[in-house]
Amino acid sequence: xxxxxxxxxxxxxxxxxxxxxxxxxxxxxxxxxxxxxxxxxxxxxxxxxxxxxxxxxxxxxxxxxxxxxxxxxxxxxxxxxxxxxxxxxxxxxxxxxxxxxxxxxxxxxxxxxxx
Amino acid sequence: xxxxxxxxxxxxxxxxxxxxxxxxxxxxxxxxxxxxxxxxxxxxxxxxxxxxxxxxxxxxxxxxxxxxxxxxxxxxxxxxxxxxxxxxxxxxxxxxxxxxxxxxxxxxxxxxxxxxx
Numbered sequence: 490x491x492x493x494x495x496x497x498x499x500x501x502x503x504x505x506x507x508x509x510x511x512x513x514x515x516x517x518x519x520x521x522x523x524x525x526x527x528x529x530x531x532x533x534x535x536x537x538x539x540x541x542x543x544x545x546x547x548x549x550x551x552x553x554x555x556x557x558x559x560x561x562x563x564x565x566x567x568x569x570x571x572x573x574x575x576x577x578x579x580x581x582x583x584x585x586x587x588x589x590x591x592x593x594x595x596x597x598x599x600x601x602x603x604x
Numbered sequence: 605x606x607x608x609x610x611x612x613x614x615x616x617x618x619x620x621x622x623x624x625x626x627x628x629x630x631x632x633x634x635x636x637x638x639x640x641x642x643x644x645x646x647x648x649x650x651x652x653x654x655x656x657x658x659x660x661x662x663x664x665x666x667x668x669x670x671x672x673x674x675x676x677x678x679x680x681x682x683x684x685x686x687x688x689x690x691x692x693x694x695x696x697x698x699x700x701x702x703x704x705x706x707x708x709x710x711x712x713x714x715x716x717x718x719x720x721x
Contacts, residue, residue, distance in 0.1 A: 521707050532608075532694055533647070533712040540707055579646055585707060586652070588659025589635040590698055592710060594646035 491516040491582045495595035502570050503603045510565040510598050512580030521583035522563045523592070524554055528576045536578075539563060550574070575602045607631075608713035610695050616719045619685060625716045627678040627695030636678040637696040637710065638670060647694055653678060654700055685720045692717050 492515045502508055514520055521540055525533040537548025544556040554565045563580060580595040608629045617623045627636065634655050639647035652660035653672040667689075669681040678695055696710040 523709060532714040535709050538709050586660060588654035589652035590710065591649060597646055
């Protein structure tokens with residue numbers, strides 16, 4: 490069964506500092522990987538995705554992620570964090586089921602940005 | 605248009621009430637989903653509809669009854685809920701592999717915040 494681990498429950502960074510959020514996955518085949526962001530009381534917004542090809546993927550809002558098969562990781566990075574980036578970040582792995590796609594989410598990382 | 609619209613945004617219901625959550629998308633997606641998210645937890649899949657047919661039910665109690673009247677609409681009928689069912693209910697949609705791509709991402713709505721009293 491697929492699973493996702495986000496080892497950091499909370500992360501605090503200063504505005505303008507760089508950010509890296511960790512994600513490790515467990516999946517038997519080629520994984521479909523995602524990062525979503527969620528502001529309080531809101532839905533999920535897709536930041537970026539990895540299906541195949543180039544292992545460094547660019548997303549919205551200046552985020553990027555690198556897929557490393559040898560480490561089963563898909564870490565999210567941003568070179569300079571803005572106060573508006575404070576939110577909950579979820580890493581997810583997707584699985585084709587033959588009738589829709591099943592997403593399994595990690596437990597999330599709460600990002601706090603200090604001004 | 606990459607929007608999934610959910611109504612209502614907030615709902616308070618008693619344990620004997622019957623209510624429905626609604627979800628609509630106009631992206632031509634043929635897979636639609638209901639997820640449940642408790643506070644401080646990740647979303648958990650409840651149901652998947654593929655081409656208007658229920659394809660996945662993650663052992664959800666029968667007090668939750670999904671319905672997909674057409675390819676753009678998804679409902680979740682609620683009856684005799686318990687206080688522990690209070691949560692954010694998220695709807696999502698995605699293309700199916702038969703629509704041209706082997707895999708595509710899911711687009712989520714803003715959710716319905718449900719409180720059962």
